[in-house]
Amino acid sequence: DDGAMDRSSHVEHSPAIPVDFEKTLKAYAELDAEYFAGRLMMGAWSASNYSLSGHMIDLDTVTFVKYRGPYNTTSLKFQHNFFGYEGLGFILVLQKLAEVKGIKDIDVEKEFYAIRRRHLARCFLVLLGVAESQADRYLASHEEQVAALADQFEKLAKKISPKKVKLRL
Secondary structure (H helix, E strand, O other), X not given: OOOOOOEHHHHHHOOOOOOOHHHHHHHHHHHHHHHHHHOEEOXXXXXXXEEOOXXXXXXXXXXXXXXXXXXXXXXXXXXXXXXXXXXXXHHHHHHHHHHHHOOOOOOHHHHHHHHHHHHXXXXXXXXXXXXXXXXXXXXXXXXXXXXXXXXXXXXXXXXXXXXXXXXXX
């Protein structure tokens, strides 16, 4: 499969597996933005549900959530199990991957959120009705304004939850 099915957990056990760390970081950050924008939630978050190239694997538990409330998956113990906070899990995986590969000159969390923020801004434009073909061009001219608006949207979306509705799956 030319590495298409390699998972981060494989690298921990076999550090010789080649990894384009920057590509993996970008893919995970963009995937997390798309999860939030598309209201997509993995039913059981795991480092083994993603390939190093950013492809989703093991999709049998994927769902689309109805609200932007505090849904969670298999455990209340870990914050990255909550819808909208899965990126925390990606960051843990990327930090471990960097450690295993001996990459020390990168602030994984800072890079992850910078890439995610830009991609979420792009996703936000598309959600607002801007054509896919125009989103990048518009974002190039107005990135900070759109990103700031998308930040506010995300912050608000994470606060909304219907009252007296059991949101745990």
